[in-house]
Amino acid sequence: MTDDSAPEANSQTKPTTIKTVDNGPxxxxxxxxxxxxxxxxxxxxxxxxxxxxxxxxxxxxxxxxHAKVGFVAGQRAAAAEQAQDA
Incomplete structure (x- = not known):
């Protein structure tokens, strides 16, 4: 998006997801x-x-x-249950 407004959420819109690719982006x-x-x-x-x-x-x-330099992710994200207990 190039405008200054945030995307409008509605019941038809799927949520935005952010995923870590193993040892990648x-x-x-x-x-x-x-x-x-x-x-x-x-x-x-x-x-x-x-x-x-x-x-x-x-x-x-x-x-x-990342593949050329052998990037290895230093930490893994905690599972949702573990993150809430911390």
Whole structure:
């Protein structure tokens, strides 16, 4: 999306999901607005992959560099039940 308004939620819209790809990027699927540190908006489309390894030449987007550099995710997300107990 390139406008300044947040996506409108309704009962027909699927929720936006953020998924970690094993030893790879973050996958954002669904309506989202990506804004950089200068306030520029990116048209994200339906699914985007954001760099997690820091080596992408197309930041903030993933370009597959994680595979070349052998990126290994340092931590795994806790299951929802574990996160609530913490």
């Amino acid at each position: 973050l996958q954002i699927k669904g309506a989202a607005q990506l804004v950089d540190h200068d306030g520029n908006s990116y048209d994200t489309g339906k699914t985007i992959f954001l760099c997690r390894c820091g080596e992408s030449r197309n930041k903030p987007f993933c370009d597959g560099s």
